[in-house]
Amino acid sequence: MRKYLGLFKISFQQEFVYRLNFIMWRVRNVLQILVAYFLWTTLFIGGGKIFGYDKNQILTYIFGVLIVRALVLSSRAIDVAGDINSGDLTLSLLKPINFFKYWLTRDFSTKALNLFFAFFETLFLVLVLKVPFFFQTNFSFLLPFSFSLVLAILIFFFLVLLIDMVTFWAPEMQWAGQFIFLAIITEFLSGAIFPLDILPQALQKVIYFLPFPYLIFFPVQIYLGKLALVNTLGGIMVEGFWVITLSLIVNFIWKKGLLRYEAVGR
Amino acid sequence: MDRTIIVDHLVKNFEVKEKEPGITGSLKSFLSPKKKIVRALRNISFTIQPGELVGFIGPNGAGKTTTLKVLSGLLYPTAGFAQVVGFDPWEKKAEFLKQISLVMGQKNQLWWDLPALETFELLKAIYEIPQKEYEESLKELVELLDLKNLLTTQVRKLSLGQRMRLELVAALLHRPKILFLDEPTLGLDLIAQQRMRDFIYDYNRKTQATILLTSHNMNDLVDLARRVIVIDEGQLIFDGAFEELTNRFAKEKIIKLSFSQEADLKELEKIGRVKKISFPEVVLSVPRTTTSVAAAEILQNFPIADLTIEEIPIEEIVRKVFRRELKIKR
Numbered sequence: 010m011r012k013y014l015g016l017f018k019i020s021f022q023q024e025f026v027y028r029l030n031f032i033m034w035r036v037r038n039v040l041q042i043l044v045a046y047f048l049w050t051t052l053f054i055g056g057g058k059i060f061g062y063d064k065n066q067i068l069t070y071i072f073g074v075l076i077v078r079a080l081v082l083s084s085r086a087i088d089v090a091g092d093i094n095s096g097d098l099t100l101s102l103l104k105p106i107n108f109f110k111y112w113l114t115r116d117f118s119t120k121a122l123n124l125f126f127a128f129f130e131t132l133f134l135v136l137v138l139k140v141p142f143f144f145q146t147n148f149s150f151l152l153p154f155s156f157s158l159v160l161a162i163l164i165f166f167f168l169v170l171l172i173d174m175v176t177f178w179a180p181e182m183q184w185a186g187q188f189i190f191l192a193i194i195t196e197f198l199s200g201a202i203f204p205l206d207i208l209p210q211a212l213q214k215v216i217y218f219l220p221f222p223y224l225i226f227f228p229v230q231i232y233l234g235k236l237a238l239v240n241t242l243g244g245i246m247v248e249g250f251w252v253i254t255l256s257l258i259v260n261f262i263w264k265k266g267l268l269r270y271e272a273v274g275r
Numbered sequence: 276m277d278r279t280i281i282v283d284h285l286v287k288n289f290e291v292k293e294k295e296p297g298i299t300g301s302l303k304s305f306l307s308p309k310k311k312i313v314r315a316l317r318n319i320s321f322t323i324q325p326g327e328l329v330g331f332i333g334p335n336g337a338g339k340t341t342t343l344k345v346l347s348g349l350l351y352p353t354a355g356f357a358q359v360v361g362f363d364p365w366e367k368k369a370e371f372l373k374q375i376s377l378v379m380g381q382k383n384q385l386w387w388d389l390p391a392l393e394t395f396e397l398l399k400a401i402y403e404i405p406q407k408e409y410e411e412s413l414k415e416l417v418e419l420l421d422l423k424n425l426l427t428t429q430v431r432k433l434s435l436g437q438r439m440r441l442e443l444v445a446a447l448l449h450r451p452k453i454l455f456l457d458e459p460t461l462g463l464d465l466i467a468q469q470r471m472r473d474f475i476y477d478y479n480r481k482t483q484a485t486i487l488l489t490s491h492n493m494n495d496l497v498d499l500a501r502r503v504i505v506i507d508e509g510q511l512i513f514d515g516a517f518e519e520l521t522n523r524f525a526k527e528k529i530i531k532l533s534f535s536q537e538a539d540l541k542e543l544e545k546i547g548r549v550k551k552i553s554f555p556e557v558v559l560s561v562p563r564t565t566t567s568v569a570a571a572e573i574l575q576n577f578p579i580a581d582l583t584i585e586e587i588p589i590e591e592i593v594r595k596v597f598r599r600e601l602k603i604k605r
Contacts, residue, residue, distance in 0.1 A: 015400030019386065019393050026388035099349055100384045103377055105369035106401050271289060272349040 012106060013114045020085070020118035035126050038075070039134070045071045045202065046138060060207035069143045070204050072131055073229045078201055079127030081161045081224050085115040087191070089173035090183045093266075096273040108263075109170075116166055145232050153241050154231045160248035161228055164220050167255035168195075174259070177266035200226025220251040279453060279485045280323040280346065285355035287316040287341055287509075315341045317509040318355070323487065325452075328479045330500025330517075331489040332596055338509040339489040343455045346487070347377040359453060373402055376451035380461030383438065384445055385430045391441045392426040395448060402449035409448065416444045419474055436467035443474070454478075456488040460495055472498050493590050505596055512596075517589065524595070525587040528566045530559045532573065533581035546572055555580070560587075 024031060046068065053064035062070070089112060092098040101111060135142040145151055172190045176183045196202055198221035205213060205226045216222055227244050230236050236244070291311045294304040316338045323329055331339040344350045345357050348364035348371070357364055362371035385394045399409045417423055420440040425433060433441070439459070446454070459475065460468040476499055479486050490496055496503065496517070503520065505513035513523060530547065534555040543549055546569050547561035561569040566584060573579060 012400040012403065015397050019389065019397045022389060022393065023386060097382070099377075099379075099382060102349055102367065103347060103372060103375075104401055105372040268351050270349070272344050 016114045017118045020115045024119055024122050039130055042075050065141045068140045072140055072142055073232055074201055074225055075131050076127050077225055077228050079123040080120055081165050083120050083123040084169050085119045086112040086169045090176045093176040094180045094183050099272045150234050154228055157228045157231055157245055160252055161224050163252045165224055167259045170259050174262050174266045177269045199224040223248045277325055278322045279325045279360055281358040283320050283356040285316050285319045285357055286353045288353045289313045289315055314509055319511050321504055321514055325485055326483040328486045330496045330503045332503050333506040337507045340457055343457055347375055347455055374451055375453040376446040377455040378446045380458035387431050390427045391430055394445055398448050404449055412448050436463050452484055454484050454486045458490055460492050493593055520592050521586050524592050526563055527560045528563055529585040530561055531583045532557045535578045535580040538577050
């Protein structure tokens with residue numbers, strides 16, 4: 010355990026080194042929220058309801074997303090693809106440390122930092138824009154919420170590793186794969202941009218079988234107290250299913266990938 | 276007998292995609308990739324005993340680094356067998372990894388943006404080194420490599436030589452029994468090279484660690500390795516004491532002459548190849564087997580003040596190996 014604590018600490022320090030980089034990343038997050046904010050306020054200028062949401066509900070959703078995405082969608086494991094490509098993976102392979110735990114620990118350190126900043130950003134925006142932020146105080150929602158968050162973090166971790174490992178077979182795909190996966194599919198299907206229940210029913214049914222909605226939409230819905238206990242438990246079961254399935258797939262592909270790894274760069 | 280490293284009929288092939296230049300080439304290789312098999316190691320066998328310091332010699336692409344990578348568990352052998360301190364390297368067991376270290380001249384494990392001390396602390400945790408042992412090792416290594424004031428400086432601000440020495444500390448903190456050094460003096464200036472060599476030599480003597488070292492730097496090999504393994508094109512062509520390289524590969528000997536008066540040097544050409552003339556000194560190379568006959572003939576027919584017979588310098592042999600001038604005789 011101590012080795013992972015040590016790793017967490019040094020990883021956390023490393024995050025601080027590129028201050029400008031980090032600040033820009035946070036600025037991007039804030040801008041995204043602002044875009045969503047202005048988009049929706051414009052749509053609601055006439056008042057009333059759109060897709061069954063009124064203005065306050067939708068804004069509550071969007072600000073809930075800000076916190077959840079800082080926790081779930083921030084990742085250090087995206088660097089694995091670059092490591093495979095450059096041969097730097099060699100260095101972690103030589104260490105008596107579990108590869109997956111190594112990267113999960115590094116993910117946690119970046120998540121901790123992101124959460125810290127997201128907290129103040131949200132506070133700031135909520136105060137400035139006078140958004141009705143929803144504070145969930147009911148423990149029977151908060152408990153499954155935190156549980157679903159942990160599972161969401163694991164799902165995202167394994168998805169990122171899966172995309173990283175494409176690099177074993179197609180080093181030139183590294184950037185494109187990550188972009189398509191992270192910037193397009195995940196953003197769209199996870200509910201990070203809009204609540205998924207505004208989509209047509211048929212489409213929703215399909216999407217709920219995929220791992221993506223469980224990254225953002227599902228935890229936020231629990232937090233906002235919108236799901237009945239049955240649906241919450243059902244969703245958590247699906248999350249659990251994905252965590253197990255993805256971990257098995259990742260493990261399998263990891264072993265195959267290592268056989269192909271050529272430890273390049275001398 | 277005790278053996279730390281066993282390599283038996285080791286084969287490693289790589290699959291390489293071939294691509295013609297230009298956009299059409301890219302398109303072609305995308306639609307129907309042409310693959311080529313590169314045979315990096317073809318049937319290599321050797322064993323190494325505990326405490327040995329062995330030099331790996333061979334030109335670029337001979338398979339030296341590939342061998343080290345197989346031995347440290349990074350590459351999966353296509354065929355054959357490798358064992359290090361009783362483990363199959365590929366399994367990457369923690370108990371195995373704690374006993375080895377691989378230092379590559381071009382790969383840095385120090386965290387670039389943080390002082391080296393931070394990386395050392397992390398390594399202490401990762402290798403589960405007891406605090407007392409860690410402090411002792413660190414103190415000793417820092418003193419030996421003269422690094423006292425550099426531990427708290429951001430790694431990116433250091434010179435290459437300073438960084439390489441710190442890399443070495445990082446690689447040795449857990450006191451590995453086996454040390455693989457891949458081009459440890461690459462890019463270092465002469466003084467830094469010498470320092471590195473002295474350290475490696477001392478380290479081997481003091482800790483009885485087994486060291487396998489590859490280098491293009493002649494001095495590294497001459498100074499350090501008592502035993503050398505020469506590989507070329509994935510095949511082992513020599514394994515033995517450094518001095519024996521000469522007996523094995525030098526087909527000629529050198530005769531140095533000092534003339535007492537003018538003589539017809541053309542006549543010398545019949546006896547051997549004239550390598551250098553700066554009268555009255557002449558250097559001649561003659562076939563090994565007929566050296567004494569040649570010497571006698573010269574003494575009889577020429578006005579000679581002094582004659583010495585020498586071996587071809589080891590550096591020249593190694594250089595020839597690098598230039599692939601020596602062909603494999605099996």
